[in-house]
Each structure stands twice: as structure tokens, then as C-alpha cells.
Amino acid sequence: MNQVEKQVLDSIDVDGMLEYICELISIKSLTGDEAEAQANVAAKMKSLGMKVDKWILDLEKLREHPDFSMEVNRTEGIGVVGIMGEYTGGKSLILNGHIDVVHAGDEANWEHPPWEGTIDSGKVYGRGSTDMKGGLACALYAAKAIKDAGVKLKGKLIIESVVGEEDGGVGALAAVLRGYQADGAVIMEPTELKIAPAQAGALCFKIKVHGHSAHACVREEGVSALEKFIPIFNALLELEKTRNERVDDPLYSNFKLPIPLNMGKVESGNWPSTVPESLLLEGRYGVAVGEDIEAAKQEFLDALEEVIEADPWLKEHRPDMEWWGGQFKPANIPVDDPIVKTVESAFKDTTGSAPVFEGVTYGSDMRHLVNVGDTPTVLFGPGDVRYSHRPNEFVPVDELVTTVKTLALIILRFCGY
């Protein structure tokens, strides 16, 4: 680590950063409702002397893009990008974070309030703390440290605050289509400080199974949709097994199910004494890194078709199947890409330890940056995805500190100064 790097690390305002994370948590930026939070981030970028690009997403046009997917009924989306650096020869770098968060669920299950950042025993609690307002704040405070240390970047640093990651990534797609591409990118999703040059895919689906209603007292005259669902359940479980046995990517060797097929929600029937006339299954289908998306879909449909063909009722009353909601394609980049190497060296110098390389099993905006924007991208950020999307979400303060330091070094080394 040279003198400039040390000076920048010394300039990091950790207390200010923690305070800012709490400020962001207190703005309830549910997917589809991020305007206030985006205005806040844009103001923060301005205060760092960044050139700010804030625009209204052209949702109608975005809908036509083959990589578009969305679940919420969004009426508005705002893009916010801050730019720093002179662009006098260095490489360009994107640091990307999403500002939208998922619902808090039953707030009674939270020990600390979801819509208020709370720092307690070395952790920041609140909805979005780890997924991923913490990581986004780290990027902003890494840029702040560079400014505060008086360092001028050669390459362009682009910090993106995007909307709608949770339901398909419309914000990241919009930023790519607005022209934000770079020589490398880091998305500060919670990776437990592991470096993830690969992201599995996840395709959400719905299946509706049809039965025939009857009063329970003449159950024999009805057809239970629940009963007709059982072979579909078994077939999908078997499909998951077969597909996961095929995955031999060393980046996923720690996972028993690198590409899980999750049957997450089932609703059937409406009365104990009535034969259920339909069943609705909602789930998500994992797709392996490098796997052809259309082939993966076909494999799913084939497994379903086999069940249908084997059952005269299902053959006559075909279940409805649709790919619905988040359609996260997989993405990956070579492990020796310059951005990977830069993150590795920065992490080593920050922590004194070698990083762990591991793919993630969840979908993220990485696919838009890599697949559409042609920008080599890694995921690297504080916290654990296991604690996101549930009560008492938190991010450890020490991981925030490691992240902001590592990001500062990444910026300096990748963009030059």
C-alpha cells in the first residue's frame, strides 16, 4: 500500500457512513416506490462533488427489451448515477447498488424496527441494511474518502443507485441502456466479503393445476387439484436433483443445491368440505452459470409434460404454466479478469487475508451489466444474503469497514490517479 492509498484509507469517515446507512434505512424504499430514497442519494452524490445524472425511466420502452422482467405494478422509476474522475487515461469503473428493498413482513417479528437503522453490538439492523443500502453507502463513502484526501482520479468512477432489483432489475437494465458501460464493475450485494465472478440464474414461474369441485360428501364425483399436483411436485423435485448433480463448477462446490428449484407458495381450495378445484404453485427455478436459458426452460417443460402425458385427467385439463415475475439469467466472467484481480489485491491489502472465490446461487443485476452492458462485473459486499428478506436483517459493522476500505483501494488501483 502506497502513501496515497494510506492517506485515502485514513480519510474514510466510518461514523458518517454508519449514520448515512441508518438514514437510508429510514426511507422506506420498497420496490416500485424509491423516489424519495433516490433523491437522497442524488443529493449525497452532489455533496461529494460528483456530476449527477438523474432521469425518469422510460418504462414503456424498457418493457420491449428481451431482458426486461418485473413483478410489481410500477408507475415510476428513477435512475441516479454519480460520476467522478477526469477520464485522462485510466480505466472506467462502475460501483452498483440497488436502493429498493423488500417488504418487512410482520413487524412484530422484528426485534429492532425495520424502518429505522439501529446500531447494536457491532451490527446495523433494519430492512435493507445488508440488501443493500450498506454496500451502496460503502461505495459513496469510498468516493468521499478519495475526494476528502484530495486525490484526482484518471479514469471515470460511476456510482449507480438503481431501482427495482428485487423484482427483475429494471433499474440496472435502464442504466446499461442509457450507456453506462465500463472496463469493470463491482456490485456490493451481500457476499460475506467473498468475491463472486459468477451468478446463477433464477426464473420465477406459476403453475395452475385444475381439478373439479364437489361437495366433500360426494368427493368421488370431484377431482382434487391437490391430488393432481402431487406427481408434479415429485417430478419437479426429481428434476432439481438431476440438474444439480450435473453442476461441477468449482465456484459452487460448497453448495449441495447450486441451482435450487424452490416451490415457494401453494394455495388450493377454499373450504374443508369442498374438493379443491384448483391449485396455484409459485416457485423459482435455478439456472446454472453458462447454461442455455432456453434449454433450461425446455427441460422444465419436458418434466412437466411427462407428468401430464401420464395422467388422463391432466392431459384433458392441462395445467397452465407461465414464466412470471423475476427472470434472472445467469452471468459470469473469467476469474482472471482485471476487475477480479483488482478486487483480490485490494481485499488482501485491506485484510491481510486471501479472499474466498465463490459463485452466488441467487440472481442479481450482474446479468444486466455483463450480458447486456458487456461490463466485466463481480459481486463483492458486506453481510450475508441469509439475513436478507427476513426479520431482523442486519449487516456487521466490521464487514462494512472492510468493504469501504477495499472499495477505496479498488477505485484507486482500477481508475488510476
Added chain:
Amino acid sequence: MNQVEKQVLDSIDVDGMLEYICELISIKSLTGDEAEAQANVAAKMKSLGMKVDKWILDLEKLREHPDFSMEVNRTEGIGVVGIMGEYTGGKSLILNGHIDVVHAGDEANWEHPPWEGTIDSGKVYGRGSTDMKGGLACALYAAKAIKDAGVKLKGKLIIESVVGEEDGGVGALAAVLRGYQADGAVIMEPTELKIAPAQAGALCFKIKVHGHSAHACVREEGVSALEKFIPIFNALLELEKTRNERVDDPLYSNFKLPIPLNMGKVESGNWPSTVPESLLLEGRYGVAVGEDIEAAKQEFLDALEEVIEADPWLKEHRPDMEWWGGQFKPANIPVDDPIVKTVESAFKDTTGSAPVFEGVTYGSDMRHLVNVGDTPTVLFGPGDVRYSHRPNEFVPVDELVTTVKTLALIILRFCGY
């Protein structure tokens, strides 16, 4: 058929009866909300010169009775009984009908409005037409014909309009406990004009299966409640098969499943990308005529226990099981009981055909009259239970006419005059 009987049948006011059925349908007497309809029936009974007993149910006391069961959150219940006859030597007869009806569901699925009686092509449409305002009106108009013909009954005729049949029969239980017992009874439930001296039991239940939630991307770290439900589903299906193979009652020889086990409602999980942490099953468990209720319950619990014992997760995280809501015990009387014989002869003389004898597979208030009130009871009424509890419920006019005539003869022959 003698002169008096002919005179009574000639006095039947079919048009008035159809009009009255429509009037009753237009009063939305959902289970738990029957006050207006009960007031209407009480007034009708008064207009027939009946002595009317109208009282408020002592719900707290009823709750303590071992045969009490209820689903709705009832704040009030009203009993209405009309009495005709001199009690000068004849036998006493109860004609029982429930005034409460089930919800209409999505009214868009109704071709005729549910809360308005419509007569079209020989059928009366509307919620409650067959289950069982039609049957109740037949009893009232049979009594009216006797009055209009100037016939004085020797025995006591007791017409009961009861509440809360649909969710456990609190109204019929209350009438029994108020002292209304008789030498015989007819309940005008829809039997398609068959004579049913037997009623199977039906016990509603809930099972909650526990899993362990996790993000779909680490599905392997969660335990799907849906997955843990599958062996329970299979075991209950198998239990149904075994139990039904044992039923050899000739009154049920037309049914493949005389005692169905219906799994009517399943809800599990709340998000495609989350492992479902619980599953709630609601169903109803058929119990055979003559079967010991506690032994039947134990057989169910044993089947469940076998699944639990075989699965370490379920053993550690035992599903919650409760008998909840309607608990309809079975009931039956000898097929040569005087009330059965009287219904048989009256039906023959009305229609010129021999009646069909068949047990019903649904629960009804019969159990309270027989098991608690010690009153030999048959079910006999117009319409088909298959068209109850669903959109476009109807009762055929010709079956209403047969029923009112048959009931008039039953009254004359059973009570004497």
C-alpha cells in the same frame, strides 16, 4: 288415500309456497346472521294459527354440551318452533329445517342472483333454495293445507326452524335441549326424495405442518413444509381407502366413498423465492354410521403418528393437529321404525312409486335429534345436495310439490286427526 287426505292435498297452495320460498331466499340468512329470517318464519307460523315459541339461545350454556360444535363467531342465535295439534292421543312429529345458508361465493358465477328467488324452467334458483329453505317451506305449507282443510290433529306437530346447521348444528341442539322431542321426525334436507334413515359423520380438522424458512438461493438450508406434507397427504389418502373398503352398509352401496376424507384447503408459503416455513391443511373426515367416534379419531391420529415417527424432522417438529369447526357425529335409526314406514307409505301414495332408501354421506342435524333427543328421525326432502354450496343452487319445483304433498300425508298419518 281417504277423503280427508285428498281434501288436505287439494288445499295445498303451491303458488303461495313458491312465492314464500322466494321471500325466504331474499333474506340473506348466512350462518350466524339469521335473526330477520327467523322473525319472518315465526310470523308465518302465527299466520297458520300455530303456537310459536321464539327464544334466544343460551350460547354460553350450549358451549358446555359435549355435542356442541361451531365455526362462525356467533353473537346471537334465535330458536323458532311452531306447534299445531291438540295432543289428544296421536303421536308427536317434528319437521325440522335449518334457516341458515352458506356464502354465495363470487356472485359473478351465478346466472340468477343468489339473494333473490327466481323461478325459471321448473326450478327455483337462489342461495338456500335446496339447502334448505325449500324443504322448510314445504313443511309450513303442509301445515297450512291441514289448517285450510279444517282438519284438527290429534298428535302434536312441531315445526322447527333452526339456526347454525351449516357450522355444527347449534340451533337443532338448542331445540332438543329445550325439550323438543317427539315420536318421530323428518328433516327436509335435500335427499333427491330418497328416504335416508342414516347419516354419516363428518369431523372437520386442521393440521399445521412446520418447516424452516430460507431464501430459495440457499434452499438446502431450509426445510420445506410442503415437502414434509407430502407423506401426510399420502397417508391420509391411504387411510381413506382402507376405511371405505370396510363399509358394507347396504344403505351406502351406491357410494365408492361412503366416508370420504376430504383435504379441502391447503395454504403454504408466501413467496416464490422463499422456502415455505409452514403449511396449513383443512379437511373433513367422514365417519361411518355406527362407528365409534373416538375410535375413528384415534385411527386418524394413528395414521398421522406413523408418518411423524418415520420422519426425524416431523418427530422433532410435530405438526399441530386439531378437530376444529363442524363435528358431525353419525346417526341412524332402524329402517322399520314407524316414522320410516310412514314416510314410505306417504311417498308411495303421493307418487305411485316405491321410494329409494339410501344413507347420506353428509352430516346433518339428524344426529342431534337422534343421539341427544332420542327422536327417530329420517332425512327426506327436495333437491340434490350436489347443487348446494355452489353457484346457481336450485331446487326443482316438481320435487317441492311431491315433498309438500308427502309431508301433508305424513302429518295426517303420524299425528292422527
